[in-house]
Amino acid sequence: MPGPASRAEGLVRLEAFLPHAGRDYAARRNHDHGPQARGNVSVLSPWIRHRLVTEPEVVAAVLKLHAPSACAKFVQEVCWRTYWKGWFEQHPDAWTRYRSGLDRLVDRLDRDAALAERYRQAVEGRTGIACFDAWAGELAGHGYLHNHARMWMASIWIFTLRLPWELGADWFLRHLADGDPASNTLSWRWVGGLQTRGKHYLARAANIAEYTDGRFDPRGELDEGAAPLPADAPFERQPPRTPARPQPGVRTGLLMTLDDLHPESAFAASPGIDWTAAAFLDAPDARDVLPAGTVARAFRTGALADAGRRWTAASGLQADHAAATSVPECVDWARAHGLRQVVAPHACVGPIQPVLDALGPALDAHGIALVQWQRRWDVAAWPHAARGFFHFREHIGKLVADCDDMNLSA
Numbered sequence: 001m002p003g004p005a006s007r008a009e010g011l012v013r014l015e016a017f018l019p020h021a022g023r024d025y026a027a028r029r030n031h032d033h034g035p036q037a038r039g040n041v042s043v044l045s046p047w048i049r050h051r052l053v054t055e056p057e058v059v060a061a062v063l064k065l066h067a068p069s070a071c072a073k074f075v076q077e078v079c080w081r082t083y084w085k086g087w088f089e090q091h092p093d094a095w096t097r098y099r100s101g102l103d104r105l106v107d108r109l110d111r112d113a114a115l116a117e118r119y120r121q122a123v124e125g126r127t128g129i130a131c132f133d134a135w136a137g138e139l140a141g142h143g144y145l146h147n148h149a150r151m152w153m154a155s156i157w158i159f160t161l162r163l164p165w166e167l168g169a170d171w172f173l174r175h176l177a178d179g180d181p182a183s184n185t186l187s188w189r190w191v192g193g194l195q196t197r198g199k200h201y202l203a204r205a206a207n208i209a210e211y212t213d214g215r216f217d218p219r220g221e222l223d224e225g226a227a228p229l230p231a232d233a234p235f236e237r238q239p240p241r242t243p244a245r246p247q248p249g250v251r252t253g254l255l256m257t258l259d260d261l262h263p264e265s266a267f268a269a270s271p272g273i274d275w276t277a278a279a280f281l282d283a284p285d286a287r288d289v290l291p292a293g294t295v296a297r298a299f300r301t302g303a304l305a306d307a308g309r310r311w312t313a314a315s316g317l318q319a320d321h322a323a324a325t326s327v328p329e330c331v332d333w334a335r336a337h338g339l340r341q342v343v344a345p346h347a348c349v350g351p352i353q354p355v356l357d358a359l360g361p362a363l364d365a366h367g368i369a370l371v372q373w374q375r376r377w378d379v380a381a382w383p384h385a386a387r388g389f390f391h392f393r394e395h396i397g398k399l400v401a402d403c404d405d406m407n408l409s410a
């Protein structure tokens, strides 16, 4: 299990991992020693994904202890998340196309008994491929998988089991405590050879044996010669959205979402705001077509509750813990508190964004402004994420040089 979904826990784990985030991490990170021996990686992703702990905080802490050259690999991995989010931000159709494909496949599962059975065998860990079946159990029971296991599983799902990638991506997203639309969708696309045209990731038995230290050896069980998935149509690029600023001195409500659960940053960045109320837009499983996994749902519930407690401590006001998950509920909440503006963290491409896009005009009809704030980190990084990671990597040095104040809004 990933552990308590609180910022305090995330900070404790960060502190404990810091000594290992240098050359130690670069040398050992690719090994998957199993769920009882995770010391070579940070397992911070559930906390970072929901921004209980933020990317600039993690990078700043690591750079205080290690020379930039020693921790370059760890910093680069943290920046992979930023890169995927920035790329997704500028290619939102990658999400809508995935979601419509998924909807069609979920319908097909009701009609196609053979596909449904192969799907069930995979997600229930009954494929007969020992490593895959063990990782399926780990995903359900722990809500976490090592990065290498995610790559191997996605590859086996697509190229050996020949199941549609969208169903696998959805399975991960619902069960991972760090389930993140950008990192997950784009990593699955990358494994399949869709994201980097014609370049796919093939799981190989020898590589699995080496990096699981011999725990698994699926020799003869994998399709190690499969071709990449056929290319899909390119996505049109949209520039990142422009950040907005809240207005001081008017009754303001904070609408928290699972995309960013560090509301203290919003206060620190915006002095003079008349914070009057707070609510949660997300419900722990509002995003899913099929039900969320137990561990992931518990993590999301805990993370929202933790943000509510911290909001109360910082503002002296209660959070309306009953989540306002629909546009009409949010409008009712804002009107009931006599708000003139609602401030929400920028909704990343994913299930929250269409809700906020619909909420803006609905609030506006009642004279209430919707302001989506963005962190400086995202504003500085995302424009460089329109192309491949190697282009983005050239900008990491400048990004992390300023990471101390990057937690705040632009």
Ligand SMILES: Cc1cc2nc3c(=O)[nH]c(=O)nc-3n(C[C@H](O)[C@H](O)[C@H](O)COP(=O)(O)OP(=O)(O)OC[C@H]3O[C@@H](n4cnc5c(N)ncnc54)[C@H](O)[C@@H]3O)c2cc1C
Binding pocket: 029, 041, 042, 043, 044, 045, 046, 048, 049, 077, 078, 079, 080, 081, 082, 084, 145, 146, 147, 148, 150, 151, 154, 172, 173, 176, 178, 179, 180, 181, 183, 184, 185, 187, 188, 191
């Ligand atoms: C098929 C597939 C699906 C994935 N789905 C998700 C997902 O839904 N949510 C998610 O957060 N990550 C996802 N990842 C990325 C990566 O596997 C996890 O972020 C990482 O394994 C988290 O473990 P950690 O915290 O121990 O990482 P560490 O190795 O300790 O890395 C430190 C931090 O860097 C970031 N990071 C590391 N590797 C990556 C990466 N490849 N992509 C993006 N960020 C990275 C994470 O924030 C992580 O916490 C996926 C990868 C693959 C191949």
